Amino acid sequence: FQAYLGQDVRQLQSPQAWLSLPEAQLRAVTAGAVFHDDLGLEARRRELHYYPHQIWLHLMACQWLRIAQEEAFVGRCWEVNDPLGAHLITARLCQNLMHLSFMQERRYRPYPKWWGSAFQELKAASALSPHLVSALQAQSFQEQEAALGAAYEVVATAHNQLKLTPALPSRPTQYHSRPYQVIHGEVFALALKAEISDPELKAFKRNIGSINQFVDSTDVLSHALFCSEFKQIIS
Known part of the structure; x- marks a missing residue:
């Protein structure tokens, strides 16, 4: 070992x-x-x-922040007529949502070539996979936003079912004054961080997470x- x-x-x-x-x-x-x-x-x-439990909370908080940092970028790409950029960001978001699902079910993610196969073993896969595929195949902003929104709702509902924090909104809402629907991943991150009591984790100055998130x-x-x-x- x-x-x-x-x-x-x-x-x-x-x-x-x-x-x-x-x-x-x-x-x-x-x-x-x-x-x-x-x-x-x-x-x-x-x-x-x-x-361990406290590290698990920290990892999920950092993963939600990864989603928060880019969830509005899909709409912005479509606004400037950049569908390729929108699909690249969507692919990153799909990967982050899949990784979050592994975390929520307390399963280590595998080597990249086995991600899809291992993901299908998760309880969330049957509900989440169709939305991820639809998001990746979307040909318009409306299609992509709707598919990502449905995917966000699946992982947000899974978060609430864990009962690690007070229940949080599971449906996407508007991103500030912009016309994008997002899940506001930072809200989930802050709620999880509030449940962390380990002094070493609380003293961390960066929200990097694990080496796999870095x-x-x-x-x-x-x-x-x-x-x-x-x-x-x-x-």
């Missing part, structure tokens, strides 16, 4: 240590069956099954020792 994950899993005592572990590697060491275990492997796997370079995420250096900048 230490060679594969880049650090001693027996000493995951800080948020920084947990947040520097790539999800694909965590999924790899915790998935699958163990048929013989005389090394205490299963006990270690249980410890790594998913992030970088997407294969050369970084597949290099365990490099990932461990993320602890130095994460807070």
Whole structure:
């Protein structure tokens, strides 16, 4: 485990240590069956099954912020007659919504080529997938906004069902004075951050989240020792 994950899993005592572990590697060491275990492997796997509760809240807050930062850009792209830009932003939002669904169901996301297959195993997939596909295939702003709005409603409803925060509006509303319908991801982020009591997490000055929310370079995420250096900048 230490060679594969880049650090001693027996000493995951800080948020920084947990947040520097790539999800694909965590999924790899915790998935699958163990048929013989005389090394205490299963006990270690249980410890790594998913992030501790407080870190889970932090990750979802950071993920909602990623959505908040770009959810209005789709409409702006269409306003300046940039459908390609709108589709690029939509693809990013779809990816962020999928990652949020993995988090909400407390499942590590896999290596990129397995995202779609692993996503279909989630409870949210049957409701969310059609809207994501429609958003990616949309040929107009109205189609794209409607599909994204339906997708936002699915993940917002899932958030409320977790009962981690007071219930929040699950339907998109207008983005300030602009004619765009958004879910206002920052509202969900602030509500989740309000539930965090861990002093180290509360002291974080940046809303970076985990290494998977910070970088997407294969050369970084597949290099365990490099990932461990993320602890130095994460807070």
